[in-house]
Amino acid sequence: MNRVFNFSAGPSMLPLPVLQRAADELVCYGDSGMSVMEMSHRSPVYEAIISDAEKLLRKLMNVPENYKILFLQGGASTQFAAVPLNLLHNKADYIVSGQFSGKAFKEAEKYGDVKIAATSKEDNFTYVPKTTRESFRPDADYVHICFNNTIYGTKFPYIPDTGDIPLVADMSSCIISEPVDVSKFGLIYAGAQKNMAPAGLTVVIVREDLMGNSRPETPTMLDYKTMADNDSMYNTPPCYCIYMAKLVYEWILSLGGLEAMKELNLKKSALLYDYLDNQDYYIAPVQKESRSMMNVTFVTGDADLDKKFAKDADAAGLKNLKGHRSVGGMRASIYNAMPYEGVEALVAFMKKFAAENPKK
Numbered sequence: 001m002n003r004v005f006n007f008s009a010g011p012s013m014l015p016l017p018v019l020q021r022a023a024d025e026l027v028c029y030g031d032s033g034m035s036v037m038e039m040s041h042r043s044p045v046y047e048a049i050i051s052d053a054e055k056l057l058r059k060l061m062n063v064p065e066n067y068k069i070l071f072l073q074g075g076a077s078t079q080f081a082a083v084p085l086n087l088l089h090n091k092a093d094y095i096v097s098g099q100f101s102g103k104a105f106k107e108a109e110k111y112g113d114v115k116i117a118a119t120s121k122e123d124n125f126t127y128v129p130k131t132t133r134e135s136f137r138p139d140a141d142y143v144h145i146c147f148n149n150t151i152y153g154t155k156f157p158y159i160p161d162t163g164d165i166p167l168v169a170d171m172s173s174c175i176i177s178e179p180v181d182v183s184k185f186g187l188i189y190a191g192a193q194k195n196m197a198p199a200g201l202t203v204v205i206v207r208e209d210l211m212g213n214s215r216p217e218t219p220t221m222l223d224y225k226t227m228a229d230n231d232s233m234y235n236t237p238p239c240y241c242i243y244m245a246k247l248v249y250e251w252i253l254s255l256g257g258l259e260a261m262k263e264l265n266l267k268k269s270a271l272l273y274d275y276l277d278n279q280d281y282y283i284a285p286v287q288k289e290s291r292s293m294m295n296v297t298f299v300t301g302d303a304d305l306d307k308k309f310a311k312d313a314d315a316a317g318l319k320n321l322k323g324h325r326s327v328g329g330m331r332a333s334i335y336n337a338m339p340y341e342g343v344e345a346l347v348a349f350m351k352k353f354a355a356e357n358p359k360k
Contacts, residue, residue, distance in 0.1 A: 005342035008320035009150050009295060009333040010173070010194040016337075018247045029243075036243045041236050050232065053242050056249035060258060063182050063205055070204040070224065071232040071242050076100070076172045076191035078222070079202065080107035083144065083168055083187065084114070085218040087210060093117040093136045095160065098125045098149030099326065100170060108144070111215070117143065124327075125152040127287040133161045142166045142186060148174035150194070151324040153297035153331065154290040159184050166210060174294050175203070176252060177336055178262035186210050192241060195294075195335045196248055201241035252336070261336055268334050268343045269293045275347045281354040285327075299329030302359060306330060309353055316349055318342075 006013040029036050032045045039046050054069050063069060072078075080103060084092065091113035094105040097120055108114045117136050118129035128149075136143050143162045148155040150173040159181070160167060166186025175190040182188065187206045193199035204224065211225040220226055226234055252261055273291065276284040282298045284291075300306055306329050310322040313330075323329040334343055 004317040004319050005338070005345055006319045007332045007334070007338070007342075007346070009324070009331060010191070011199045012194050012333055012335050013337045014198070014244070015248065015251050018244065018251050018337075021247055022244060037240050039239070041233055041239050046239060049239075049243050049246060050237065053246035053249065054232075056246060056253065057176075057203070060176060060249050060253060061180065061182055061205070066208050067182060068206050068208060068211065068224070068228040070206065070227045071237055071245075072202045072204055072227060073200065073238050074221075075199075075202055076170055076189055077103070079170070079189040079204065080104040081110075082204075082222040082224070083142070083189070084108040084111040084215075085222055086214045086224050087142050087166070087168070087187070088112045088114075088215070089141055089213070091115065091137060091140050092142050092144065093140045093165075094144045095119070095129060095131060096121060097128050097154060097156075098146055098152045099324075100149070100151075100172075101144070101146035104144055104146070104170065124285075125149060125154065126285050127290040128154050128156050130158075131160050133163050135160075136162055136165055138163075138165075140165050142168050144168045144170075146170040146172075148172075148292050148294055150295050150333070151327060151331075153286050153292045153295045153327075155292040155294070157289050166207070173333075173335075174292070176249075176258060176261065177265050177294055179258040192245055194333070195337075197241045197245035199241075200238040201245060203245075248336075264340070265293050265334070265336065268338065268340055269296065271340070271343050271347060272296050272332065272334070275350065279354070281359070282350065285329075294333060294335055296332045296334065297323060297327055297329060298332075299323070300359070303328065305357060305359065308357065312353060313346075313349055318346055318349055321346075 088111050093115050095118045096102045096116050118131050120127050120129045147169045168187045171188050172191040173194045189204045192201035214223045284298050313321045321330045323331040
């Protein structure tokens with residue numbers, strides 16, 4: 001088996017034990033006589049799968065009982081509209097710390113009085129802006145953040161203090177990478193394709209008191225209360241993706257849960273950041289206190305060298321290291337499934353490339 005180290009920002013690599021188990025169960029799940037991809041979502045077998053997935057995620061993230069877990073479709077980008085449609089009745093404040101929080105803000109502007117409370121756009125999103133409770137309008141319906149910025153390689157080093165205002169967080173690229181106090185958020189949403197499952201599933205964790213008061217124009221498919229009342233099966237859910245998420249939750253729990261996952265992720269990111277901080281060939285643009293544990297960005301300062309790096313790395317089995325076009329350079333996404341050996345291989349390649357390609 002010729003597996004590569006896949007540093008893609010999403011869809012990203014999945015844990016090998018999960019893929020192997022899925023392969024074993026692909027043709028016949030248990031004694032059902034069929035694949036999960038073939039079975040009715042109304043069947044008792046599948047109802048057990050989605051129920052177990054919900055229970056496992058609740059256990060993994062220690063989700064309080066007064067929160068609903070929804071397994072939805074449409075990607076996190078659909079939540080850019082679903083959030084204001086369900087929660088915005090007066091005004092909302094957004095912290096814009098990257099591209100996706102900016103897109104979420106633009107979408108929310110269609111539905112009411114939406115304001116940027118803080119942003120780091122003027123510095124190309126190289127840090128997460130600091131806020132206090134006074135940064136937000138006291139009568140805002142919610143405050144929205146993107147907890148980890150995939151493109152720019154930043155992460156909130158703190159949970160904003162919003163007082164009694166519900167805090168909404170897009171956690172697509174950092175969910176289940178470390179423990180988080182769910183009770184400090186009114187709503188969490190995440191596309192699954194970075195850390196949880198294949199593309200096609202979006203998870204929403206929403207406090208019950210925030211449901212049931214959606215705007216009149218809210219499409220049925222975007223109404224959290226409708227989805228919660230139907231156990232995420234108002235229509236056919238992304239069945240196989242939910243099954244894969246269930247396997248990922250089981251895998252993390254088998255390793256010791258999110259505390260153990262955080263320890264592994266810190267070890268991986270420290271290896272890469274320590275190298276970046278102790279050499280002068282590559283530049284890490286993100287301010288240290290805002291660095292992401294999941295997405296590490298760096299450049300050589302020479303666009304031609306950056307292109308060569310990505311090409312040579314690909315040939316060496318280190319895939320998808322080219323940075324996003326808005327940042328350039330390189331980006332190593334080292335999600336849960338990336339083994340420590342993958343980061344070791346990347347650092348070794350970086351040292352070799354620097355030695356063989358001196359700057360002009």
